[in-house]
Amino acid sequence: MRFTAIRWLLGIRAFTFKLSLQVKLILSFVFVIFIPVVLFSWYTLNEEYASAMKELTETNENVLEVEKINIDNNIELMRWTGQLALSNREMNNYLQIEQFQDTAYVLHIKKDVVNSFQYFLFNNPRIANVRLFTDNIYVNEIWPVILQESRIQDKPWHDEVMKQSGVPWWEIQENVALTGAPSEPSQNEPFMTYLQEFKYADNVTHNGILEISMKLSNFFSQTFDSVQDMNSQLIVVARGGRVFSLKESPVFEQHSAEQLINSVKLTSNTDIETVRFKVNGQSYLAFQSYIPSIDVHLINMVSLAETMEGINHSRVRYIVLILLLVAFLVLLSYSMQAMILRRLKALRESMQQVRSGNFNVEMPPITGTDEVGELAFHYRMLILKINELIQEQAARHAAGKEAELRALKNQIDSHFLFNTLENVKMLAEIEGQYLISDIMTSLGGMMRYSMEWKRDYVMLSDEIQQVQHYVAVMNIRYDGRLDLRLLIAPECIKQESLKMSLQPAVENSIKHGMSRMHSSDGKLVITISAVRRDQACVIEITDSGCGIPEEKLDLVNRMLRMEESAYQEVRQLFVRKDNQESNGIGLRNVDQRLVMSYGAEYGIQIESQEGSYTRIIMTLPYRVMGGRMDIYD
Template sequence: MKLILSFVLVIFIPVLLFAWYAWSGVSSRSIQELTKKNESILDIEKTNIQNNVEVMEWTAQLALSNREMNDYLELQEEMDTAWLLDFKNKTYTGFQYFLFNNPRIANVRLFTSNPNVHEFWPVVLNESRIREKPWYDTVMGQKGIVWWEIQLGREILKGASTVEEIKVPHMSLLREFTYADGTHNGIMEVSMEVRHFFTKTFSTVQDPSSQLIVVSRDGSVYTDSSAAIFLETSAEQLMAELQLTGEERNGISRFEMDGHSYMAIQTFMPRLGVHLVNLVGLDDTLADIQRTRNLFIVIIVVLMAVLSLLSYFMHSIILKRLRILRDSMKKVRGGDFHVDVQVRGNDEVGELAHHYRQLLKKINELIVEQVNRQAAGKEAELRSLKNQIDSHFLYNTLENLKMLAEIEGQYTISDALTSLGGMMRYSLQWTRGHVRLRDEVQHIQNYIAIMNIRYDGKLELRLDIAPECYDQEVLKMSLQPLVENAVKHGMNDLDAESGKLTITIGAFVRLEECVIEVTDNGCGIPEERLRLLSGMLRMEETDYQELRSHAETRRSEGSGIGLRNVDHRLVMSYGREYGLRMESVEGSYTRIAMTLPHLIRTGGDTR
């Protein structure tokens, strides 16, 4: 059942992951496509607005660049009626026709403060008509820079009862114009109806699930109020719920209101002082996503049910022979290792049965082998015990010889046997790889005592060890190869009449390190040979073996294997920053410095 369940899970998990990935992909793609589509609508509207801005600015530029009209606006004296009629018929009519050749331009007005200028409605008007407008002071403060304003009322002829106020919103370009000397003359206004200025916002050909909205500086909302998206909630209510931003790049946000989901794509146009918002209703899109999700769930459930049944029947057929193997395993567990598994075939189960039979055969062979191994182990234990007895016998024999030498008055031999016994105990009783420096120095003292017998007392050992270094942790048998090198090469090259070979062991603490130095007063090492030996310490094994083979042909030169082994042990124990360093002056001395981390051993512990 576990196998069937695991197989079903192996099917279910990928199916569920794939379904989740596919569904989330469909959902995200739907939202992304909807966002991309409505961002495109917003960008098209921004392009339309930019075109209309250019048309209005071009119209304003034409109006201010007309020489005849400028001359009229800058009159220094009041003209008679005949001159005014002639101006109206020749200059003003052509000027008005030229300005209004674009049908989208609603009005072009020049409000002048020049008392010598007579009004020609609806283009040339007196500035007193607009002085009470809320935007008047703002335009005057712009100093000739264009100011854009959305206006609702079009009451220009103040006090004229025959002219009705038209509640049609206009986008107006407002700009101060001046005399030639730069003093104030008046204000120009170029207007276009909002429905023409924001073309796509008021277009009847739109996606019913989205609608463009314009929000002015004062928070007024301009849009097609009859759009389907505003049937339940007005545009003003929706904009009150939306947090408008001051960023020029498109910003996307989502919110819910009255149980409906919306997405707002907004941008701010600082030049016009308006927010342009594309409001998108997400109800239909989310409903489509929900239907797609439900369809996925149904498909997954059906697929899982079919796969589960199919898996169950297939496993029932396969597991029939596995049950036979299970029963044979129970017999083996009971101690019967001569079971004949009656399962044959070339498929996986047949192969499993074949290997199981081979396993039983191997188990029987291993049982026999283990019995023989146990017998051999007992014999090895006896042999080890015998060797232990032999080592104790050897120590006892050395003690007896030592006592005999003392009785006979052979104190030199007695001292040598004492040193030899100490060396044997230290080297043979290898219970741990790290010892205290004092133990290693004691071993070196025994070694020098024995070697002095050979060299007739010409070896002298001096100790210059700081008190805090005696309990320093060192690798066992790490100093002896350094001292052996000093004895071997120092004594071979020492002049027979020159005196003793002095070997100094020094130790001191430097920061977090302990430095142990072995120095001899021998003849030193030539500089080229010193570089070679230093390089051999951490040379690659193949290169080292090649150099060593050359060195073996010249017996007078050492191969450096002892120093290399000590350096490798130090690196393996403490890291590559620790190890040996060699220095020598030919004809003077040789010094080998061992660098270790400063670790103090107390008994068998390190701290």
């Protein structure tokens, strides 16, 4: 798969190489505008869709919340009605009588107790029925409130109510009419019924069942309200999967409520959950919530047909606008680039003549202050510069020949100087002037080392030998008061070093150490040590001179890597103050060479304690010449 993608990309690249510049410019111009427009349109459509869905979700969730509030209110009303019915003392006494009562007592119960119940019903029109079904054989039925329990013992919910032991049970009944009820109208629409067992005074023995009924259209008022959104409809799913809703709703024109509910996985979550699904290509959005107190699922079913149709119309509009924009961009790009490429073609023809070797080509009359005009101007200057360089190269070739002759002459002169020093050395040995002979040996070694500069990198041992020669020569001037001590770790003998990097440091130590000598014997001890520290080689040149004052030491360290202009200003201050060339230019040059060769983390650092010592610390990357790490010719 990966190689297929690579071959595909290479094929596209090869195809684009074959296209003309004008086609490439048109395509690039179109894509530069087209891609942002497409991305913006895609983003706008997504935002429009997200905004529509967010508004749709908020609206329908609010509808569901309002219905839940209505349901809670109706539950409280029916519970309160049940408490009122069971808390009536005279009613309880009548239901718990233990013998038949006379007619006067029965009439009293009907007039004073039962009629108050009916008065309560008249003031609460949402309550359809309040019935007390008792199994007490001594109780006379007082229609329509006090009835014998035998009338409901065949109801499917009777046993469930008995199992609750006084806890309310909610049941949706298709018909609450009682068989054999005198002059009771047929009630075929569904009812939500509140059912609760009540007991005798011992709170153990069963006495009867309280039934409170409310029409389902009143209990779920939003669900059965015909004045609502045409694209949404509330659905109630009771036990056993029974579905109750407003069947005339436009949402159910293509699919019934039962078909839609079968596509929704009902949950027991009391919070609102959102489910999106399709039935035969039609998109729906379902907002569901479970109401455990009455054991029903409340679902707000939303048809997305109208919403998706609006989004599709917007998508078509954007596509048409994008196509028109692309066509306009192609025409505009073609007309603009035709003018630009006309001048570029003239430049190309001129460059072809230059490629064939004709540097006296006549430049095309291309003018203008834009990029093409500027390119033509620079091209004209380039041709003139090439002609100048050809002339300079011819002159430089002649000068090179002359320089080779001078270099050969200088080589002959240096050999003559070395031979002369050897003759003086041999003459000093014959005459017994062994000190002069040693001086000539050291001086000859220094001159040969410095003049034979074949490469910039040498072994540390070579640098130390050069320092030894230098100290031997300087001891003639200082009457042997220079004491050179070496502490070189074996692994650092072949350490790569820049040529002529140690002598300036030693020279600096001698110059400043001997100028202000403070030791009792007048000797200056110079110690050179070299150790390996991880991947670095640290070389320290320490002298026992007078040291550097603390306020001056910081400035001297900063001078090593100052900008050239700032360094020259500070150097002049030192010259005027000390009246001497104590500017550290040798150390600065060595530090700059180290930085250019190895990087800014390497170089020179100076430490000192006034009246005690001065130490020059040189840090190099650990590299062994001729070893495994680096091989040098």
